[in-house]
Amino acid sequence: MDRRGFLKFAAGGTAGLVASPIIWNTLYDAVYWTQNWGWIPRLKKGAGEYLPAVSKICPSGTGFLVRTVAGTPVRTIGDRNNPVTHGSITSLAASEAELRVSPSRIKKPLLRSADGAYNAIAWAEAEKLLKAKAAAAGKSVAAISGDPTSCTNEVLSAILRAKGSKDFYFMPDEEQPALAAWTSMGGRGRLGYDIENSDCILAAAPVLESWGVVAGNRAAFNRHHPVGAPSTQKLIYAGPVQNNTAAGADLWLPIKPGTETILMLGIAHLLIKAGRNAADFEHGYTPANFKEFADLAAEYTPEKVCAATGVPAQRLEAAAAMLLDAKAPLAIAGSELGSGGGAAPVMAALSINMLLGRIGSKGGVVCLPDHANVVKGAMKYSEIMARPLVSYTQDVASGKKPAPAFLFIHAANPVYALPSDSGMKQTMQKAGFTVAVASFFSETCAEADLVLPATLGMEAFDDVQTPYGSGRITYAFARPVVKPFGEARPAGELYIALAQELDVQLGVKDMPDLLYQHAFALGTPFRQMMEKGTVFTADSAAPLPKMKFNVRSLKAALSAALPGDAPVLAPVVVLGLGTAATSVPPFAAKTVTDYQICGKYSVAQMNGATAASLGVRDGDGLRLTAENGATAEVIVSIFEGVMPSSISLVAGLGHTAFDEFSRGKGTSVVSLTGITREPGTNLPVWGTAGLKAARA
């Protein structure tokens, strides 16, 4: 073939190729190929379901719907049929489907080897070890539970009792000091608050963020504040920082940390001056020692209160006027940190409720019955509540009490959540054998000899008995609507099996049986709760107690030294950043703001005057030294919503365990605080501290 022939052949070939689809098809295919990003996860399809379940990691046991796709949970969303939440969900509970598969989730039982590393072992081996250690420990056993609403506490405490130990403790929470206050004033059973039906709430506690039944509180806030219509409930928030609760409040009472009791007495003073004398006409009694209390309150004139707490006088009077105008006012006190609060603020708040005749009234203080026990030999709820964990761990650390040979830590992270002088770490080190039953690998797991993976609320049978802060009796089942992740097992079943191994007679054979007996005791249809996940609610029928003022304890507590003008720590809790046992959920990491974390440093918020007195400006580094010697380097952020001389830090940071979403970021607020004893009640209290600040 000559050159011409070849060119013609080539021309024919070109024409043929152009006339065939191969070029265009290959181009198309190349385009599709560029959109195959094989290393990016693909979506799964499948049948979808919305199943009612409860969160066991959200402190008040928020009920929600778990959305599953082909059996895998992908979302947790509010459940409008839930009589507690009415569709509200907390930011922590909203991230539970993702927390379930978070990198810090424990998949297998882990045993610590001699060199401190954790090795995965089989469940059979773990159970054998558990039984052997528990049996060998004799009566030297102790347990800590971080889940006061669960019936698994009965099983654990029954095992302890059967072995001859009473060392069963709850993690410190809001209810312990509140119950101490309530009982000391003549209250019986448990203290509850009918927030839903109140029309004016004075709260020295972050009721919209972390205190009490948060989802329920928010649902009440929602219904009382209809969009585009006048609100039907007023909220007065007292606290050192303009936090999330303050953002929803009608009135913010800025007070120095630790001066809640004085503020409450100042308001009591104004109420008494306006003629409120605790004569409860509805219930027909007047506390015998009203006069004594009135004398105490008389000392707390607005001038004195304003000087001590830092609250502007106008606002103090406005708050009192709002309470006086209201039909169903309610006073609540708690702690900013959610634990470590004293009993005196609650006593003072209860005193205000008594002055206003709000004990046992609709929208007032409610008397709730103690949790029913169905497990044989279980310890009473109020009995456990009355004994602070910190007293025990401090005694063990100092050698006053023998260290337990076997220590159980259930759903709690006390190593992180308690101040360093709580003796928790020393107790774990001194204990013969420590077992942490947890869902996420926490600082406490990192100190335990054996770590057992526990299921979440959506993966196993468990329950939520009336959480603190509720105004009604509520009861919900945690039901396994999805498969447990990894090799996680239900803690309740584990304890029941252990009891059977140790020949402890519980009177229940498994968790469904335990739940059945609870439902039976409450008189609620078990089947419906089990099959449909319905939630039981009832108004309390507990008899009204005859309350009296606890003037002696109040006086003692008020004798404590007041914070001066030196910088003082004001912690802020954001529930979205998780609890001690969960740390920061993966999907909450982006909700962290630049006024909470800057790089790996916590951000300290303070007002301009405070910053000026410390000689720092916005963005400067600051070294904080706490009274207990702990130091922290923080970044200054000017925020005028903080009390003068208060330094605000967000809680829930500074983790050393868990995963990349929480580890090594910021400072743990608790680590800066030390434990003191509340005068009068001798309760261990913490949560605020004097700070020395220097530019860094």
Added chain:
Amino acid sequence: MSAETKEFKIKWGMVIDIDKCTGCGACMVACQAENNVAPAAVGGNKLRSLNWLTVFRLSNRKPFPDHEVAYLPRPCMQCGKPSCVAVCPVIATDKREEGGIVSQIPPRCIGCRYCMASCPYHARYFNWYDPKWPGDLSQALTPDVSTRMRGVVEKCSFCHHRFMKAQELAVSQGRDPYDLPDGAYITACTEACPNGAITFGDVNNPKHKVHELIKSPYAFRLLERLGTDPQVYYMSKREWVRREGDNYLENEKTGEPLKKLG
């Protein structure tokens, strides 16, 4: 393309009551989970992290104790006259569909980021890196929204897949998919807000609650005077909060210039 604006029979709108928002972040969590936005280990770095919905803290800029705080959740405004659509060279973003939601098709995006520069609300985010779901986290992906890749822009879509689902349900039940009842289609953030601060619906439909809410004297929109005509409205009884919504002069009052513009 840029100058002409399409009128829609349905106009999905959101009314956010700032006085009800307390900044808990549940909306942000729900948004990320629903729309498969990958988590970020360093979430505090707002330059590099990606949020379809961000909650900003507002301040009345007064010193203590007169300081007041408010929170402003910022989704995509789904502008009636979207500046992002006008600048997109490849029509990866568009506003053509009934409902008036500004669409964003990540695989079509070439990553020029003109839209990000043109958006006055900073509602658009760029994937500087491949999204990562460490460990088993990708198990919790929803089937609703496709995962994105590095090099593309993404933004809030008013949970458009929920609109599709609502239409699907209406059609299969023999109802009109273009006359959805109030609440049949709401976004994930609306659903998640425990305070009920967000109301969602068709602003053109008198049967929907938002239709009345946007007429409130307390309603305003962000940077309204730019003329972007956002479909997201805010409400606050506090004058200073409304002032934060736009660049007002000292002597100007909120609401008035809006009337002048008609």
Added chain:
Amino acid sequence: MEERNNTTTPAAAKKCCCCSWGPFVAGLAAALALGWWVLPNLMKVEKQQPIAFSHVEHVKKQGMYCEQCHFVRADGTYSGAPSTAECATCHFTVIGHNPEESRFVNEYVRAGREIKDEWLIYQKQPDNVFFSHAIHLSAAKDVKGPEETAKYCSICHIDVASTDVPPVYRENRLSGYSENTMLMWGCERCHAKHMAAGDTAASNACFTCHK
């Protein structure tokens, strides 16, 4: 012709005529064969379905309806191909004489293997496509019986209702998609047609189909 004969010899003219079209035609033919048949086949890899499922057996002989296996779920999603568990409602044990059936029962039902994970989908769409079977089936309310259904479904799908063995699955080596995958223009053409006819409001706006 005569004039040309003046300048070239007849033999040369004949040769030139031949060489003027021969190579071109040969090249054209080769390229057409290459472009229409050889290369497209080289671009594709043939795959077998895990089980030689017979629609004829199920539909024609056993009288089953399409909706018994392919249905819209209560939540509006589409079931697609049945799962092992769904097949096992009948095939919990070997009920026929087909060796493929006994293989299915032994290797999938008894072994607990999921057939759905292995079944090749001829028209699998990428993640960013939203397609609602429920909406598209709402126009087929009058379609009754397997034959009409097969006709309606094969507007988009390949017609499998009358196949005794599953059609060959050909996957593009480059893009990874099946050759039967519907491309975007396929969707758009139909949507445009119905928009023009005024019997749908689902325009060709991006968000009508993408997520």
